[in-house]
Amino acid sequence: MPPVKPPVKKVRKAGWRKRATYTSEDLEKAVEAVKNGLSMVKASKRFGVPRITILDAVHKKHRTGQDGRKPEMSKEEEEKLVSRAQVKMFEGMLIGGGGGVDTGTYP
Numbered sequence: 118m119p120p121v122k123p124p125v126k127k128v129r130k131a132g133w134r135k136r137a138t139y140t141s142e143d144l145e146k147a148v149e150a151v152k153n154g155l156s157m158v159k160a161s162k163r164f165g166v167p168r169i170t171i172l173d174a175v176h177k178k179h180r181t182g183q184d185g186r187k188p189e190m191s192k193e194e195e196e197k198l199v200s201r202a203q204v205k206m207f208e209g210m211l212i213g214g215g216g217g218v219d220t221g222t223y224p
Contacts, residue, residue, distance in 0.1 A: 137170075144166050144171070144174055146164055147161065148160075151175055152175070
């Protein structure tokens with residue numbers, strides 16, 4: 118009798134994962150179906166959306182339309198900083214290098 122080889126375990130590359138093949142409309146339909154009484158498992162199979170994704174959407178875990186953290190400085194402060202940096206570059210001074218005298222004035 119020939120020797121029996123142990124089964125080979127397939128190893129996936131790090132970072133590999135299946136990509137989503139559903140649309141935002143599919144997700145919306147699945148969420149609506151769940152709200153109307155369909156189970157998440159059945160909605161997942163019917164609309165091709167992962168069950169956990171439907172669960173997150175139903176509980177509004179990831180809200181859309183958010184742009185992240187609020188900015189640390191106002192738009193006006195940012196424009197002043199950019200303007201000052203451009204002047205320093207034009208004058209040939211390094212920012213933070215201590216190579217020039219900082220008068221603290223803006224152009």
